[in-house]
Amino acid sequence: MNKPLTIHxxxxxxxxxxxxxxxxxxxxxxxxxxxxxxxLQVEAAYKxxxxxxxxxxxxxxxxxxxxxxxxxxxxxxxxTRKLGGPKIYLKRDELNHTGSHKINNxxxxxxxxxxxxxxxxxxxxxxxxxxxxxxxVCALFDLPCTVYMGATDVERQKPNVFRMKLxxxxxxxxxxxxxxxxxxxxxAMRDWVANVSDTYYLIGTxxxxxxxxxxxxxxxxxIGVEARAQMLEAEGRLPDVAVAAIGGGSNAMGLFHPxxxxxxxxxxxxxxxxxxxxxxxxxxxxxxxxxxxxxxxxTYLLQDEEGQIQEAHSISAGLDYPGIGPEHSWLHxxxxxxxxxxxxxxxxxxxxxxxxxxxxxxxxEPAHALAHVAKIAPSMSADQIVLMNLCGRGDxxxxxxxxxxxxxx
Amino acid sequence: MSxxxxxxxQLKTQDRGALxxxxxxxxxxxxxxxxxxxxxxxxxxxxxxxxCAFTDPMxxxxxxxxxGKRALAxxxxxxxxxxxxxxxxxxxxxxxxxxxxxxxxxxxxxxERFCVDAASAGVDGLIVVDLPSEEADLLLPHxxxxxxxxxxxxxxxxxxxxxxxxxxxxxxxxxxxxxTGITGTRSASADxxxxxxxxxxxATNLPVAIGFGVRSPEQAAQAVQVADxxxxxxxxxxxxxxxxDADGRAGPDTVRKVLDQVRALADGVRGxxxxxxxx
Numbered sequence: 001m002n003k004p005l006t007i008h009x010x011x012x013x014x015x016x017x018x019x020x021x022x023x024x025x026x027x028x029x030x031x032x033x034x035x036x037x038x039x040l041q042v043e044a045a046y047k048x049x050x051x052x053x054x055x056x057x058x059x060x061x062x063x064x065x066x067x068x069x070x071x072x073x074x075x076x077x078x079x080t081r082k083l084g085g086p087k088i089y090l091k092r093d094e095l096n097h098t099g100s101h102k103i104n105n106x107x108x109x110x111x112x113x114x115x116x117x118x119x120x121x122x123x124x125x126x127x128x129x130x131x132x133x134x135x136x137v138c139a140l141f142d143l144p145c146t147v148y149m150g151a152t153d154v155e156r157q158k159p160n161v162f163r164m165k166l167x168x169x170x171x172x173x174x175x176x177x178x179x180x181x182x183x184x185x186x187x188a189m190r191d192w193v194a195n196v197s198d199t200y201y202l203i204g205t206x207x208x209x210x211x212x213x214x215x216x217x218x219x220x221x222x223i224g225v226e227a228r229a230q231m232l233e234a235e236g237r238l239p240d241v242a243v244a245a246i247g248g249g250s251n252a253m254g255l256f257h258p259x260x261x262x263x264x265x266x267x268x269x270x271x272x273x274x275x276x277x278x279x280x281x282x283x284x285x286x287x288x289x290x291x292x293x294x295x296x297x298x299t300y301l302l303q304d305e306e307g308q309i310q311e312a313h314s315i316s317a318g319l320d321y322p323g324i325g326p327e328h329s330w331l332h333x334x335x336x337x338x339x340x341x342x343x344x345x346x347x348x349x350x351x352x353x354x355x356x357x358x359x360x361x362x363x364x365e366p367a368h369a370l371a372h373v374a375k376i377a378p379s380m381s382a383d384q385i386v387l388m389n390l391c392g393r394g395d396x397x398x399x400x401x402x403x404x405x406x407x408x409x
Numbered sequence: 410m411s412x413x414x415x416x417x418x419q420l421k422t423q424d425r426g427a428l429x430x431x432x433x434x435x436x437x438x439x440x441x442x443x444x445x446x447x448x449x450x451x452x453x454x455x456x457x458x459x460x461c462a463f464t465d466p467m468x469x470x471x472x473x474x475x476x477g478k479r480a481l482a483x484x485x486x487x488x489x490x491x492x493x494x495x496x497x498x499x500x501x502x503x504x505x506x507x508x509x510x511x512x513x514x515x516x517x518x519x520x521e522r523f524c525v526d527a528a529s530a531g532v533d534g535l536i537v538v539d540l541p542s543e544e545a546d547l548l549l550p551h552x553x554x555x556x557x558x559x560x561x562x563x564x565x566x567x568x569x570x571x572x573x574x575x576x577x578x579x580x581x582x583x584x585x586x587x588x589t590g591i592t593g594t595r596s597a598s599a600d601x602x603x604x605x606x607x608x609x610x611x612a613t614n615l616p617v618a619i620g621f622g623v624r625s626p627e628q629a630a631q632a633v634q635v636a637d638x639x640x641x642x643x644x645x646x647x648x649x650x651x652x653x654d655a656d657g658r659a660g661p662d663t664v665r666k667v668l669d670q671v672r673a674l675a676d677g678v679r680g681x682x683x684x685x686x687x688x
Contacts (some may be wrong), residue, residue, distance in 0.1 A: 020543065029543050030512060034564035034589055036541045037571060173658045176474060182465065189467045194590035196566050292513045293464060293539065306486050307517025309464040 003042035007261040013336055014260050016327065021210020021297075024333060026326035029209040030293045034193050039296075042200075043211040045116045050218070052171035055111065062107050066140070067097050069104075069222065074390075078357045085377035086240065086384035090360075091227045091255065093391045100392035101223060101361065102133035102249045104206055104246070108294045110137040110204045118200035122143045126153055126181035126247065127318030127365065128160025129392055130204030135169035145169040145179040151179035153317045160396050178311040181321045185295050189377040205248025206325030209296030213325050220254025227259050227387060239387035241266045241376070245369040246339070247283065249320035249328045251391035256337060257327075266338065269328060270372045273313035274342035283312035285324040286332050299326040314345035315362035315404065318392070346371040348404055351394065362394030364401070412505040412533045413558055417616045417637060426633025427455035428678040429618060430671050431642035434474035434493055435485035436649065441659040442480075444528070445649075445667055446497050450504045452668040453675020458536070458640060461490050461510030467522050468538045470593035472643040475650060479657060487518050489532040498531035507534040507560060507581070512547075521551040528555035532583040533587060536560045542575050549578050562586050563609055565601075572612045582616040582638065585609055587623075593643030596622030599631050606635045626677025633681045641674055667676040 007013065016023040029039055042106035043362040049055040063069040074090045093101040113121060121143050125131030131147040138145035147164055151173045154161050164171055175181035185208075192201045206213045206220070231238055240257055245267040256267050274282035282288065294309055302310040302322035312322040331337040342350075347364055350371035354362050362370060369388050377386065394401070402409050410420070420427050426484040435442050439455055449457050462477035462485045469477070487510075494506055508527065515523050515537065527535070535557055540548060545559065552559050558581030566589060567575055576583065585606065587597035597605075602619060609617050620640030632639035648670050653661040 029541060031541060032538050032564070032586075033562040033575060033588060034468075034566050036543070037564075037566045037568060177464070186465050186467050190470075190591045193468065194591045194594065212628045292516055293511075295467075296539070301513075303513065303517065305517070307463075307514035308481065309513070386541060406572055 007263060012261050013161065014257060016330070017210060017214050021214070023327045024293070026297065026299050026329040027210055028214055028298050029296060030208050030298065031296045032193060034196065035189070036175040038192070038196055039209050041116070042272065044209050046112060046215050049112055049115055049311070055115070059108055059111055063104065063222065067103050067107060068095065070226045070230070071095050073227060073234060075234065076358050078246070079354065082357050083374055083377035084181045085380040086374060086382065086386045089231065089239065089385065089387045090390040091223060091387065091391060093223055094360070094362065094366070094393035098129070098133045099395065100129040100133065101220060101254060102130040103136065104222055104254065105204065105216050105219040105250065106130070106133040106137045106202060109215070110141055113200035114141060115203065116200065118198060118373055119143065120195065120199045121202050122148070122191050122199055123183065123202045123204060124148045124184040124186050125204065126150070126184070126320055127155065127316065127363070128157040128164065128214050128396060129318060129363070131169070132160050132167070133164050134202050134204070135164040135167035138169065139167045145188070146172060146191065148172050148174055148184040148191070150181060150184045151175045151178055153184070156400050157215045157317050158397055158399065180312065180317070182309065182312070189295070205250040206253045206327060207248045207295060207297055207323055213297065213327055216250055217253040217257055217327060220250050221257045221390060222257060223251065223254035224258030227255060231387060235385060238262055238265055239385040241268060242387045243268045243270060243369045243373050244389040245270045245319065245323060245391065246328065247272070247321045247365065248323070249325035251323060251389050253327060255389045260336060267336065267373060269337050269339045270368045271339060271341045271343035272319035272368055273288070273314060274313040274315070276343055280310070281313035282341065283314040283319050283321060284341040285322060286328065287341050291329065294323050297326045299323050299329045300332070315347060315400070316368065318363070318365040319368065340372055342368040342371040348401065350374055351401060360390070361394035361398070362390055364397045365392055366390045411556060411558065411581070412503065413456065416503070416505050417582065420455060425682055426636065426678055427618070427638035428453055428629060428671070428675050429456045429458050429459045429638050429640040430499060430645055431458040431460060431640060431672070433473065433480050433646065434461060434490040434647070435480040435483045436476045437479045437653055437657055438483045439489070439505045439602050441663055443493055443496060444664045446493060448664060449498065450501055452671040453679070454671060456505040456507060456638065458507045458509050458642070459490060459494070461487055461508055461514060463511040463514060464639050466490050466511060468591055470591040470643065472593040472646045472650070473588065476646045487514050487523065491526055491532070494532055495530040495616045498580055505533040506531060507536060508532055509536040509538070512539050517550070520548050523678070524548070524551040524555050524557055528557050532557060534558035534560045536562065536584060538562070546580060560584050565589050565605060569608070572609070579615065580619050581582065583609060585617055585619050585636065586641070587619050588621050590621070592621055596624060596628060602632065602635050626673050629674045630677040630681035633678050639678060645670060
C-alpha cells in the first residue's frame with residue numbers, strides 16, 4: 001500500500017503560533033493591561049516547562065497512573081455494520097479519569113500552576129466536564145478551586161455541579177448574559193483581574209489569550225499522538241477521515257494537531273447547529289460567524305452587524321459557545337480542516353445509536369461528531385477508515401436527554 | 410494643540426486637577442443620555458468619558474455591566490454614540506470627549522472608518538480596554554492619522570520594565586487603573602496612589618488620570634493631589650440606576666441627580682489643591 005504523505009519541516013502546518021500568538025490572522029493577546037503581565041508570566045513559565053524534561057516526565061507519570069492513559073482505540077464493529085460503510089474506530093477518551101478529555105489539559109496546567117507557585121485556581125466550565133477535571137486536580141494537589149459556571153448550565157448539568165462540590169470546589173453561578181459558557185468565561189477573567197498575585201486561571205479550551213490556545217492544544221495533543229500510533233498498529237495505516245466535535249475546540253485540536261501534516265487524512269470538525277443553522281439558535285461560529293475579538297483572541301464569532309456577541313445555543317452545554325479556538329479559524333481559512341454542523345435532534349439520535357450498538361453512552365458533545373460520521377459513512381467504502389474522538393461519556397447528560405425524549409426520571 | 414492637551418494646559422495655569430465623569434451612551438435611553446452629556450460641562454466636567462456598550466465587558470463590574478445592558482436594549486451603537494458627540498459639539502467646542510469601550514464593535518465598524526468618523530464627530534481620544542500595547546497596531550495608525558489620542562491604561566501590575574512599552578505610542582493622557590480588579594468594586598488608598606503615581610510620572614510627560622474606585626468628592630480630591638485628573642464612573646451610574654422606575658425608565662429627576670453629584674465631585678476636585686496650598 002501507499003506510504004501516507006506527510007509534510008516535514010518548513011511547510012509543516014504544526015509550527016504555529018508565531019511570537020505574537022497568531023495562527024495566520026487569528027489568536028493574539030487582547031486583554032486589559034492589568035492581565036497582560038500575567039499572560040506574559042504564564043507564557044514564560046510554560047515555555048520553560050516545555051523545555052524541561054522533568055516536567056514532561058512528571059506529566060506523563062500522572063497521565064499514565066492517575067488519568068489512565070493511553071486511552072484505548074476501539075474498533076466499533078457493530079456500529080460499522082449498522083452504518084454500512086467504512087471501518088469506524090473510536091478513540092476512547094471518555095474512559096479517562098473524570099470521564100472526558102478535559103483532564104489531559106488540567107493535569108498539564110495544574111503542574112504548571114504549581115511550578116509558578118500559584119496557590120489558588122479558577123476555571124470556567126460549560127458542560128461541567130472541565131470544571132470537574134479542574135476540581136479533581138485541585139483536590140489531588142490540595143489547592144482551593146473556584147469554578148465559574150453559567151446559571152443555565154448549572155441547571156442542566158446538575159450531576160457535574162454536585163461532583164465539583166464533592167471534590168471541594170466552590171461553584172459560582174453566573175447570571176449575566178444567557179448564563180452559559182461565554183458568561184462564565186467573562187466572570188472568570190474578572191476574578192483573575194482582581195486576584196492577580198496568587199491565582200492561576202486554568203482555561204479549559206483552545207481559546208483565550210496566547211499562550212492558552214497553544215498550551216491547551218499541546219496538552220490535548222496526547223489524543224492524536226496516541227491515536228495515530230494505535231491506528232498504525234491496528235490497521236498498518238492512518239485513517240482516511242478523522243472527526244471530532246467542536247465547542248471551543250480542544251478535543252478536536254488534540255486529535256487533529258498530530259495529524260495536520262498527514263495531508264491525505266480528511267479532518268472534519270463538527271460544530272453544533274442547535275435548532276438549525278438558519279435559525280438564530282446554534283453555536284456554529286465557523287459556519288455562520290465572522291472574525292472578531294472576544295475573550296482575548298481574534299477568531300470567528302457569532303456576532304451581530306454591530307459587533308455585539310450573540311448567544312449561542314446547543315443541546316450540549318459543552319458546545320454552547322459563540323467563539324472557537326483561533327487555530328481552528330486558521331485551519332478553516334486555509335481549508336485544511338472541514339467544518340460542518342449537526343443539529344440537536346441529530347445529536348440526540350446519535351447518542352441513542354451508540355448506546356444501543358456499542359454499549360457506550362457518549363456525552364452529547366461527541367454525539368455531534370458521531371452524527372456526522374453516521375451521515376458520511378453510507379457514501380464511503382468498506383476499505384476506508386474513520387477515526388472519531390469519543391471525548392466524553394454521557395452520564396452527565398442522561399437527565400437532560402431524558403427530558404428531551406419526554407421521559408420522566 | 411489637541412482639545413485634550415489644551416484643556417490640561419489650561420488647568421495647569423489654574424493649578425488644579427481635572428474631573429472626568431463617565432456616562433454610558435444611551436443609558437437608559439438616547440434623550441436622557443444626551444441631556445446628561447449636555448449638562449456635564451456646566452456641572453463641572455473638565456473632560457468627558459463616554460462608555461460604548463459591549464455585550465461582554467470583561468473589565469467592568471456589575472454597575473457598568475448593567476449600564477451597558479440598558480444601553481444596548483435602548484439601541485446603543487457606535488454610530489449612534491458618534492451622533493451624540495456630533496450633537497454635543499454644536500454647543501461645545503472645547504470640552505474633550507473620550508470614548509471608552511471594547512475592541513470588537515470597533516473592528517466590526519471598521520477600525521479605519523471608525524477613527525475617521527469619530528474624529529469628524531468631534532471625539533478626541535479612545536480608550537480600548539482590551540487592546541494592550543502588544544496589539545495596538547490594529548488601531549494606532551488609523552487614530553494617529555486623524556489626530557485621535559489613544560489613551561493607554563497602566564495598572565498596578567504594569568512593572569517598571571513594561572511601563573515604557575505601554576506608554577510607547579500613547580498620547581493625550583495616561584489612565585492609571587488604581588486597583589487590580591474590575592470597575593466599581595473597591596478603591597485604592599491614598600498611600601497606594603502616592604506610591605504608584607510618581608512611578609508613572611517618571612516614565613511620561615503626559616498628564617496622569619486616576620480611575621477605578623474614585624467615588625466620593627474626597628477621593629476625587631485625593632486623586633488630583635497626586636495626579637492630574639480623576640475619572641468617576643460607577644458611582645454616577647449607581648445614582649442614575651437608582652433614579653430609574655421599575656421598568657428601567659428615566660425618572661423626572663434622573664438628569665438632575667447625576668449632575669448634582671458631578672457638581673459635588675467637581676467641588677472636591679476644585680478645592681483640593683487650594684486646601685493643599687493652605688496647609
